[in-house]
Amino acid sequence: MYNWDFYTVFQSFDLFWHGLLTTFLYTIGSIGFGIVIGLVTAFARLSKWRLLRGAARTYQEVFRCTPLLVQIMWAYYALPMLLGISIPNWIAGLATLSLYVGSFYGEIFRGGINAIDKGQREAAMAVGMSGGQAMRHIIMPQAVKKMLPAFINQSVIQVKNTSLLYAISIAELTYMTYIVNSETYRPLESYSIAAIMYFAMLFPLTQFADYFERRMRRSD
Amino acid sequence: MTTPSILSVRALTKSYGELEVLKGIDLDITPGEVIAIIGPSGSGKSTFIRCLNMMEVPTSGSFKFRGSHVLPEFKDKAGTLGAGTLRRKVGMCFQHFNLFPHLTVLDNVTKGPRVVLKESQVEAEAHARALLAKVGLADKENYYPSKLSGGQKQRVAIARSLAMRPDVMLFDEVTSALDPELVSEVLQVVRDLAEGGMTMVLVTHEMAFAADVADRVIFIDNGVIAEQGPPQEVMHSPQSERLQQFLQRFHA
Numbered sequence: 274m275y276n277w278d279f280y281t282v283f284q285s286f287d288l289f290w291h292g293l294l295t296t297f298l299y300t301i302g303s304i305g306f307g308i309v310i311g312l313v314t315a316f317a318r319l320s321k322w323r324l325l326r327g328a329a330r331t332y333q334e335v336f337r338c339t340p341l342l343v344q345i346m347w348a349y350y351a352l353p354m355l356l357g358i359s360i361p362n363w364i365a366g367l368a369t370l371s372l373y374v375g376s377f378y379g380e381i382f383r384g385g386i387n388a389i390d391k392g393q394r395e396a397a398m399a400v401g402m403s404g405g406q407a408m409r410h411i412i413m414p415q416a417v418k419k420m421l422p423a424f425i426n427q428s429v430i431q432v433k434n435t436s437l438l439y440a441i442s443i444a445e446l447t448y449m450t451y452i453v454n455s456e457t458y459r460p461l462e463s464y465s466i467a468a469i470m471y472f473a474m475l476f477p478l479t480q481f482a483d484y485f486e487r488r489m490r491r492s493d
Numbered sequence: 494m495t496t497p498s499i500l501s502v503r504a505l506t507k508s509y510g511e512l513e514v515l516k517g518i519d520l521d522i523t524p525g526e527v528i529a530i531i532g533p534s535g536s537g538k539s540t541f542i543r544c545l546n547m548m549e550v551p552t553s554g555s556f557k558f559r560g561s562h563v564l565p566e567f568k569d570k571a572g573t574l575g576a577g578t579l580r581r582k583v584g585m586c587f588q589h590f591n592l593f594p595h596l597t598v599l600d601n602v603t604k605g606p607r608v609v610l611k612e613s614q615v616e617a618e619a620h621a622r623a624l625l626a627k628v629g630l631a632d633k634e635n636y637y638p639s640k641l642s643g644g645q646k647q648r649v650a651i652a653r654s655l656a657m658r659p660d661v662m663l664f665d666e667v668t669s670a671l672d673p674e675l676v677s678e679v680l681q682v683v684r685d686l687a688e689g690g691m692t693m694v695l696v697t698h699e700m701a702f703a704a705d706v707a708d709r710v711i712f713i714d715n716g717v718i719a720e721q722g723p724p725q726e727v728m729h730s731p732q733s734e735r736l737q738q739f740l741q742r743f744h745a
């Protein structure tokens with residue numbers, strides 16, 4: 274029978290706490306930038322200019338079709354060789370995470386906007402709204418509802434993806450757990466605590482997404 | 494008689510790629526006039542009426558509103574009207590209503606005036622309530638569109654257009670998507686508008702209604718105005734064989 278010893282591990286609680294906080298900050302930061310990037314790409318892909326559509330599409334495919342871990346390593350180790358300057362790990366990490374999630378958000382946003390019947394835009398234009406006003410007052414409020422479940426889902430994945438930052442020594446939760454483990458030699462306790470912390474963060478989110486989806490299905 | 498026309502169209506054409514849908518249409522609409530457009534499916538009726546508020550941009554020809562040239566760009570430019578200004582003055586109702594499902598009936602009606610005309614909420618709501626009363630839906634202002642019948646939806650859509658205080662109303666087959674028993678309540682609203690002096694262009698398959706309410710009936714066939722005139726003439730003594738054939742299908 275394994276002799277659980279959470280006491281030793283809990284002595285490093287401030288390390289876990291620091292890790293959790295860091296994970297949280299990278300999540301919020303990358304989701305924030307990701308939303309902006311996603312909106313820009315979604316509108317670029319819906320624009321009438323071919324070049325803009327092509328550029329947005331290329332960006333999305335590059336980031337969606339390569340592993341995030343490779344992207345992070347590439348931004349931190351390879352890109353500086355091309356540029357001839359070093360990039361701090363937090364910039365490489367945050368930028369890569371943002372671009373990565375932004376490429377997925379872009380498709381979610383575009384899908385949500387496309388799901389709105391063309392007649393909505395026409396009716397808005399028919400009362401004299403500009404394209405922008407129609408988007409803001411008529412299309413977006415409906416599209417946001419449609420895209421919210423997929424958006425939350427992607428954001429849940431994003432929280433977990435921050436764990437890959439351990440590879441460039443960013444002190445997020447997974448990296449800190451690794452540190453605690455190497456000091457205490459208690460992998461079972463350390464990684465269990467990390468798992469519980471991730472779970473406690475994400476479970477409410479997925480529950481909310483489910484609830485929201487159910488409520489939406491009832492309302493149409 | 495030279496009443497200045499409110500809408501004036503000359504040699505208007507519209508093509509989609511190779512397909513020429515409208516092949517040169519001339520039309521002057523005088524204030525207060527009610528025009529019914531009839532014609533076979535695919536003849537270009539919707540395309541034409543949608544050109545009248547620049548929802549479709551004509552390929553060539555000229556288009557004037559109260560004597561000013563209308564351009565497809567949203568904003569006005571020196572001496573010309575943009576599509577944005579035109580659409581404030583020329584309202585349109587659609588076959589499938591296109592109500593805003595995320596807004597209540599009242600908000601559907603006030604949205605345009607609030608956003609486009611920057612009306613205050615108090616002013617917009619007072620006007621909206623008056624219009625909803627006019628179309629017989631005063632008691633439905635807090636409903637969402639999904640809870641309304643087709644006829645009620647279309648009446649809200651009409652109120653929504655009227656909230657912009659348009660000079661002209663365009664109706665594209667506004668009763669075609671309705672169950673037969675709901676058609677008359679919508680036609681009654683359109684009739685009331687006609688009697689109130691609104692300038693209107695309506696594409697319709699309701700021949701009896703067209704004959705009754707219109708000052709002029711236009712038969713569009715294959716992208717041109719093939720015949721036009723007072724309802725009695727066009728409906729009861731059609732000149733062309735095409736129009737005779739077309740009308741026969743409705744008299745059967």
Ligand SMILES: Nc1ncnc2c1ncn2[C@@H]1O[C@H](COP(=O)(O)OP(=O)(O)OP(=O)(O)O)[C@@H](O)[C@H]1O
Pocket residue numbers: 509512514532533534535536537538539540541
């Ligand atoms: N956006 C478009 N792109 C390509 N072709 C179009 C487009 N809109 C309409 N058309 C074509 O133009 C022609 C005229 O269409 P339109 O909708 O104006 O006919 P209509 O007279 O309103 O017919 P209906 O009575 O069936 O409503 C049709 O052949 C149609 O396929």
Ligand SMILES: [Mg+2]
Pocket residue numbers: 538539540666
């Ligand atoms: Mg049509």
